[in-house]
Amino acid sequence: MSRRTALWATGGTVAAGGSLASAAALGRASGKEAAGVEVGGALKIGYLPITDSAPLLLAHKQGLYTQHGISVAKPVMFRSWSSLTEAFISGTVDVIHLLMPMAVYLKYDVGADAQIVAWNHVNGSAFTVAPSIVETAQLAGKTVAIPGWFSIHNILVQKILREAGLTPVIRKTADADRGEVALVVMAPSDMIPALANGTIAGFTVADPFNAAAVASKVGRIHRFMGDVWRDHACCVTLMRGSLIEQHSEVAQNFTNALVEAQIFAREHRKEAAKILSDNFLPQKPKAIERAMTDHLSEHRDAVKNPSWGGQLLQFQPYPYASFTEELVVHMRETxxxxxxxxxxxxxxxxxxxxxxxxxxxxxxxxSVGGFGVFGQSGTTRQEQIDGETTSGVTP
Structure with missing residues (x-):
């Protein structure tokens, strides 16, 4: 398999004439990068400019990695999932936050040396549409952008469309009479301009892009994705398996710092937003703060299950088995x-x-006081998906 194939999941491409290494070779190369830790090299973090990346970034700025005795270079920003995943596969970075379905793809189809060490956050995404769209059915004959084929956004937006009697299609112009909606992959940074100029009628992505679209009056929140699948993992923290195997103490200390950063983000939302705005994210400060705080009162029409709290970006690190299992099932149906x-x-x-x-x-x-700190009760849970009965939990 070529690197071009490896990037299909994100809509990424490789320049014509570029070297196309096999996926297996890419996976092996990525594992060897862990040797850099042994000789004192700093761990390298890659991220996209979205609030999903908050824990990784806050841990660096707050000095939590240093407090736990590990050297971590300043996180490097990428502009698309394709460039971020390629950097991880090639060994340019050691740790990234990544859409969980994409992590499944990298592991099992590309052969990347990768393991999920934590959920980076839950919820934090929305389905944003043009202000003129007030009913899902109005999207017939139009185009909706997603951040990647292997994304929770793709899974859930297709669920929303189908429940409205619409049919998602790819590689063709959507036929309004047949109730079709065309799906295209687009880098998050391109979504708001595309919505503004009418190239697309809606997009689903992580914040602060949804918040920024609302603030600029380019779009309106049609549905929060956390209101479709309760407390779903959007991005996870992905680390090299060889790093964990060869440098388990480094991996543990890194995870400790990450978990502490999640607590900070939960308890100091406005301060966290300012840190992200001042140091890591290019969006306007008000959009970032809006993405980090609760605005349910302004979007009640976009929420069907208010008790779920699905409109709020939340930080909870434990990776539930029931979610992984249900996710694989839904990926097959998407x-x-x-x-x-x-x-x-x-x-x-x-x-x-x-x-x-x-x-x-x-x-x-x-080490931080147990599951109760994150509003959780233990290592199992029942998945709750709007309008569906899930299979249960794994003991």
Whole structure:
């Protein structure tokens, strides 16, 4: 498999004439990068300019990595999921936040040496549409942008469209008479301009892009994704498996710092927003603060399940097995313009055991006072998806 294939999931491309290494070779190369830690090299973090990245960035600015005795270089910003994932695969960065379905793809189809060490956050995304769109059915014949084929956004926006009697389509112009809606992958930074000029009628992505669209009167929140799948993992923290294996203490201390940063983000939202605005994110400060704080009163029409709190970006690090398993099932049912044959070979229970490292984050949570700090009761839960009955939890 070529690197071009590896980037299909994100809509990324490789320049014509560029070197196309096999996915297996990319996976092996990424693992060797862990050797840099042994000789004193600083860990390298890659991130996109979205509030999903907050814990990784706050831990650096607050000096939490240093307090835990590890050297971490200033996080490096990327502009698209394709460039971020390529940097991880090639070994340019060691730790990234990544859409969880994309992590599944990188592990099982690309062969990347990767493990999820924590959820980076839950919720924090929305379906934003042009101000003229007040009913989902009005999207017939129009185009909606998503951040990647392998994303919770793609899974949930297709659910929203189908429940309104619409049909998602790819690689074709949507036919309004047939109730079709065209889906396209777009870098988050391009979504607001595309909505403003009418190229698309809506987009689904992480904040602060939804908040920025509302603030600039370019769009309106049609639905919060956390109101469709309660407390779903959007981005996870992805680390090299070889780094965990060869430098377990470094990996544990990094995870400890990450968990502490999540507590800070939960308890000091406006201060966290200012840190992100001053040091890491290019959006306007008001948009970032809006994304980090609760504005339910302004968007009640976009919420069906107010008790879920799905409109609020939240920070909770424990990676629930029930979510991983349900996610794999939903990935199989989602239309994607990307390789998906590998999904049919996966056992959802085995995916969690193989892809997710629960040990590091469990120890980190215990070190800060336990699950109650994050409003959780333990290591199992029942998935709640609007309009669906899920299969339950794994003991």
């Amino acid at each position: 239309l994607m313009d990307a390789p998906t044959d590998f999904l049919n070979k996966l056992d959802p229970v085995s995916v969690h055991r193989d892809l997710v490292n629960e040990e590091l984050v469990t120890q980190a949570i215990a």
